[in-house]
Amino acid sequence: MKRAIPAGFAAFFILAACLLPVFSQEKSQQAGPAINSYLLVISDRESKVIAEIPLQHGRFDHVFVHSFHLTPVVERFDVVLSPDGMPILHLFELVYESSGTGMPSDAENGYHLVDGKFILDMSRDFALIPLMVSIVAGHGIVADGHFFPFSAWVPQETPLFLTAQRAY
Numbered sequence: 001m002k003r004a005i006p007a008g009f010a011a012f013f014i015l016a017a018c019l020l021p022v023f024s025q026e027k028s029q030q031a032g033p034a035i036n037s038y039l040l041v042i043s044d045r046e047s048k049v050i051a052e053i054p055l056q057h058g059r060f061d062h063v064f065v066h067s068f069h070l071t072p073v074v075e076r077f078d079v080v081l082s083p084d085g086m087p088i089l090h091l092f093e094l095v096y097e098s099s100g101t102g103m104p105s106d107a108e109n110g111y112h113l114v115d116g117k118f119i120l121d122m123s124r125d126f127a128l129i130p131l132m133v134s135i136v137a138g139h140g141i142v143a144d145g146h147f148f149p150f151s152a153w154v155p156q157e158t159p160l161f162l163t164a165q166r167a168y
Contacts, residue, residue, distance in 0.1 A: 038079040043161045050153045061142040071097040079164040087164040094120040129162040
């Protein structure tokens with residue numbers, strides 16, 4: 001039996017989706033990340049750091065199971081430098097298995113099918129990414145082959161924020 005998504009939960013996702021371009025910056029100047037040079041910082045709404053994940057190759061995946069289709073979705077990110085030299089999150093690819101409700105309907109920078117999965121080429125930059133921990137298991141970060149579930153740190157439906165910083 002499928003669980004109904006609480007109205008507040010759905011409203012937060014709609015608001016977050018609308019605000020993402022607000023947090024986005026102009027096209028970044030991509031600089032190849034050096035080994036061990038960046039951290040993915042996960043914070044709560046009070047800016048308390050929940051976790052810092054070292055990004056050995058400057059890349060990570062934000063993974064979740066789509067709440068309607070119940071299929072995996074992967075958002076692939078690089079950490080790049082903005083024009084002012086600050087590390088930001090660059091979404092370069094979106095991978096999903098089911099098209100339809102709640103999934104992209106345009107090709108943005110092009111798409112292709114690989115092993116039955118839709119792969120969209122993207123180019124969006126974010127200084128900050130707001131999200132809410134899903135009630136569906138499997139929501140978290142994959143970095144350097146390790147899965148970090150958000151539910152290991154906070155309860156479901158907790159708002160979190162992703163940013164990048166230099167590792168010192």
